[in-house]
Amino acid sequence: MTDALVCQDLTKRFDHHLAVDSISLTIARGEAYGLLGPNGAGKTTTISMLSGLLRPDAGSVHVAGHALAQDPRAAKARIGYVPQEIALYPELTGRENLRYFGRLYGLARRALQYRIAEVLDLVGLTGRADDKVGDYSGGMQRRINIGAALLHEPTLLILDEPTVGVDPQSRNAILEGVDELVAGGMSLLYTSHYMEEVERVCQRVGIIDKGRLVAEGTKRELVSRLGTSDRVELVLDGDLTAAADKLRAVAGVTEAVPTGTSSLRLLAEGSRHLLPTFIGAVEGVATITGVEITEPDLEAAFLHLTGSTLRD
Numbered sequence: 224m225t226d227a228l229v230c231q232d233l234t235k236r237f238d239h240h241l242a243v244d245s246i247s248l249t250i251a252r253g254e255a256y257g258l259l260g261p262n263g264a265g266k267t268t269t270i271s272m273l274s275g276l277l278r279p280d281a282g283s284v285h286v287a288g289h290a291l292a293q294d295p296r297a298a299k300a301r302i303g304y305v306p307q308e309i310a311l312y313p314e315l316t317g318r319e320n321l322r323y324f325g326r327l328y329g330l331a332r333r334a335l336q337y338r339i340a341e342v343l344d345l346v347g348l349t350g351r352a353d354d355k356v357g358d359y360s361g362g363m364q365r366r367i368n369i370g371a372a373l374l375h376e377p378t379l380l381i382l383d384e385p386t387v388g389v390d391p392q393s394r395n396a397i398l399e400g401v402d403e404l405v406a407g408g409m410s411l412l413y414t415s416h417y418m419e420e421v422e423r424v425c426q427r428v429g430i431i432d433k434g435r436l437v438a439e440g441t442k443r444e445l446v447s448r449l450g451t452s453d454r455v456e457l458v459l460d461g462d463l464t465a466a467a468d469k470l471r472a473v474a475g476v477t478e479a480v481p482t483g484t485s486s487l488r489l490l491a492e493g494s495r496h497l498l499p500t501f502i503g504a505v506e507g508v509a510t511i512t513g514v515e516i517t518e519p520d521l522e523a524a525f526l527h528l529t530g531s532t533l534r535d
């Protein structure tokens with residue numbers, strides 16, 4: 224079977240700003256792929272080009288074997304796109320909203336009625352289907368929005384930061400719904416700047432930073448690039464920049480980055496044995512008052528690959 228998505232050398236420039244810089248990626252059928260990167264990395268711009276909403280300056284997109292540029296109707300019919308902003312009619316009920324979107328997709332009345340019931344069940348809103356969407360919580364609105372993108376049974380579902388601005392309970396409901404879709408065989412492109420969500424939902428992760436896909440792989444593959452480095456958080460009093468320079472010079476330390484007014488983050492091999500060395504190294508410029516060591520994880524991989532943390 225053809226892959227759910229293949230895009231090659233996708234590029235977009237806004238004036239002189241290269242928002243998306245030659246991104247290529249492939250998503251297999253049934254695969255959940257996470258595009259992880261900070262705000263402004265180029266996630267929404269990439270997705271807009273994949274969905275046919277924004278014309279790329281260069282590059283190609285195939286959805287389930289259909290070329291977006293040559294056969295946009297066929298390619299778009301196989302994508303369910305859920306934008307970051309809610310696009311619903313608040314005066315209509317959940318069911319009425321779905322009916323409206325289903326007609327837009329050209330679904331026949333009879334089939335649509337049946338499909339709406341399925342989709343309501345899928346997003347866990349059967350019990351609230353006949354309430355006005357304006358009375359829904361933010362999380363419920365997101366779920367009905369996801370439902371609208373599923374009506375035409377797309378091959379690939381694209382979710383753009385689906386949990387931003389929702390309460391923890393709704394967030395959990397959204398993630399559970401997405402897990403269920405993936406378990407049912409849906410191909411997924413999930414963008415987020417939340418590491419834990421991507422780790423939970425996706426089998427494969429692409430790290431995007433400043434418009435470039437800087438690394439790609441399973442969580443295990445990305446983390447293994449770090450070797451056996453630990454992530455070390457240090458709390459210090461004193462001159463952080465000078466302390467970072469001194470720590471970077473310690474053998475075994477590969478990164479030392481200030482993360483706040485009194486904290487530094489290091490990547491270091493065998494950090495437990497190096498603690499006395501750290502304390503000695505910063506002597507005269509700073510005092511270490513706290514230490515926390517984390518084994519290699521995706522956060523550490525991200526820091527290693529991009530030189531910054533996700534929540535900068």
Ligand SMILES: Nc1ncnc2c1ncn2[C@@H]1O[C@H](COP(=O)(O)OP(=O)(O)O)[C@@H](O)[C@H]1O
Nearest residue numbers: 237240242260261262263264265266267268269
């Ligand atoms: N329509 C636009 N015009 C000009 N610049 C844009 C436009 N859309 C996005 N950008 C810029 O492109 C970069 C990538 O933005 P975006 O794709 O929205 O990032 P993300 O979704 O990862 O937060 C940002 O620097 C943003 O300011």
Ligand SMILES: [Mg+2]
Nearest residue numbers: 266267307384
């Ligand atoms: Mg975005």
